Amino acid sequence: MENEEIMGLRKAHLYPTKIPYYKDPIQLVRASGSYVWDNQGKQYLDVIGGIVSISVGHNHPQIKEKMKAMIAEDAIQHTTFLYLSQYMAELGKKISDVAPDGLNKCYFVNSGSEANEMAIMSARVATGEQMVVSLRHGYHGGTNVPLALCGHGTWKYPAQPQASVVHAMAPYCYRCPFNSKNGCHMECAEDVKNVIETTTHGKIAAFIAEPVMGVGGFIDPPVQYHKRVHEIVKSYGGLYISDEVQAGVGRTGKHFFAIEESGVTPDLITMAKGIGNGAPVGAVIAKDEVAEAMKGKLHFNTFGGDPYQAMQASEVVDIVLNDNLIENSKVMGNYLKEAFKDLQKDFPVIGDVRGRGLMLGLELVKDRKTKEPAANEAALLMELSKGEGLLIGKGGLYGNVIRIAPSLGISRSEADELVTKLKASFQKLS
Numbered sequence: 001m002e003n004e005e006i007m008g009l010r011k012a013h014l015y016p017t018k019i020p021y022y023k024d025p026i027q028l029v030r031a032s033g034s035y036v037w038d039n040q041g042k043q044y045l046d047v048i049g050g051i052v053s054i055s056v057g058h059n060h061p062q063i064k065e066k067m068k069a070m071i072a073e074d075a076i077q078h079t080t081f082l083y084l085s086q087y088m089a090e091l092g093k094k095i096s097d098v099a100p101d102g103l104n105k106c107y108f109v110n111s112g113s114e115a116n117e118m119a120i121m122s123a124r125v126a127t128g129e130q131m132v133v134s135l136r137h138g139y140h141g142g143t144n145v146p147l148a149l150c151g152h153g154t155w156k157y158p159a160q161p162q163a164s165v166v167h168a169m170a171p172y173c174y175r176c177p178f179n180s181k182n183g184c185h186m187e188c189a190e191d192v193k194n195v196i197e198t199t200t201h202g203k204i205a206a207f208i209a210e211p212v213m214g215v216g217g218f219i220d221p222p223v224q225y226h227k228r229v230h231e232i233v234k235s236y237g238g239l240y241i242s243d244e245v246q247a248g249v250g251r252t253g254k255h256f257f258a259i260e261e262s263g264v265t266p267d268l269i270t271m272a273k274g275i276g277n278g279a280p281v282g283a284v285i286a287k288d289e290v291a292e293a294m295k296g297k298l299h300f301n302t303f304g305g306d307p308y309q310a311m312q313a314s315e316v317v318d319i320v321l322n323d324n325l326i327e328n329s330k331v332m333g334n335y336l337k338e339a340f341k342d343l344q345k346d347f348p349v350i351g352d353v354r355g356r357g358l359m360l361g362l363e364l365v366k367d368r369k370t371k372e373p374a375a376n377e378a379a380l381l382m383e384l385s386k387g388e389g390l391l392i393g394k395g396g397l398y399g400n401v402i403r404i405a406p407s408l409g410i411s412r413s414e415a416d417e418l419v420t421k422l423k424a425s426f427q428k429l430s
């Protein structure tokens with residue numbers, strides 16, 4: 001089908017909330033490793049992977065082989081929690097093995113939003129409390145509770161209920177909400193305490209945050225931020241939920257789950273995107289006692305843990321561990337971050353380079369002193385990169401942060417290609 005025809009059908013039959021990237025949107029039809037191809041045969045280096053969903057590379061051979069074998073033997077495509085399935089059980093074990101000690105109980109769903117819905121409900125049931133603290137600039141999904149948790153006006157609708165959710169300031173160092181100029185005293189962490197004391201009755205169900213904030217523009221808090229917040233949350237009886245939909249699966253280059261770098265053992269971790277490498281898999285892993293608190297009532301998810309999806313997620317865990325992809329994220333992430341810092345020296349529009357592992361952001365500003373967001377420039381840079389055969393992402397409240405989140409297996413030559421193409425795009429922009 002031609003692009004114009006698809007655009008016409010989208011306009012006629014799909015919600016207007018889903019806006020494609022680029023003035024002339026592209027139709028991606030083929031993919032392998034770090035590369036994708038459009039319907040005209042043009043090749044792109046893909047360093048955004050949908051939206052941070054490709055963890056082990058497009059069409060990974062190990063996953064393809066398993067899938068072919070399952071099709072060849074007419075493996076059941078759909079079954080539910082109500083029957084036994086080796087794939088779901090194996091995946092539960094594999095995720096428990098890579099999760100921090102004490103987190104052993106999984107619940108499988110199809111998306112990050114559903115995973116967060118389940119995590120919040122589990123926390124509310126386990127504590128008997130309602131209030132949840134989330135962060136400004138945070139994003140946790142598009143369903144009811146996650147949208148209430150969301151810290152971006154751009155994603156909220158006038159009719160969005162905000163029941164029992166309050167927001168603390170974001171640990172956004174480049175735009176410190178406390179204007180902290182004399183070294184970081186982490187006022188943002190103390191703000192969680194202040195929010196609990198001033199806007200709740202003094203007990204909370206949970207605190208939820210992304211270790212590195214994805215949609216917010218790869219906002220990377222000081223590592224000790226989460227540790228201090230964890231202490232505060234515990235002192236008010238709350239559970240700590242680490243939303244690792246973007247940051248998990250080794251992307252930040254130290255641990256399978258990013259929160260571990262802060263020395264925090266959360267009560268629940270949610271995941272999606274990278275854990276399925278493009279397959280619609282979402283999951284919660286909880287401490288035993290949190291999951292146990294849900295006992296006595298039914299909860300059902302039709303497609304969560306389906307054989308093909310669960311198989312793909314299991315393979316992702318194996319590939320990340322066996323192919324040393326966490327180490328590669330660290331090495332390639334450091335390499336790319338240095339290269340982006342070099343670009344920053346040449347291009348004043350790059351106000352900040354930040355991130356960990358292969359979760360790297362470049363915040364574009366019109367002026368380094370005023371830090372006025374350069375949203376049009378970010379949009380133009382995306383167009384220019386597309387012309388260079390490079391797919392990048394963008395985020396941030398003002399849409400002025402370029403997001404780079406390639407496959408965790410990106411090679412040195414692919415990283416060099418990324419830098420060359422990005423540099424050429426910045427040159428054209430300036």
Ligand SMILES: Cc1ncc(COP(=O)(O)O)c(C=O)c1O
Pocket residue numbers: 051110111112113114116139140141142210214215243244245246272273
């Ligand atoms: C951190 C985070 N949590 C949750 C979600 C929601 O995931 P999904 O779109 O799969 O519902 C997203 C999606 O971007 C996300 O970035």
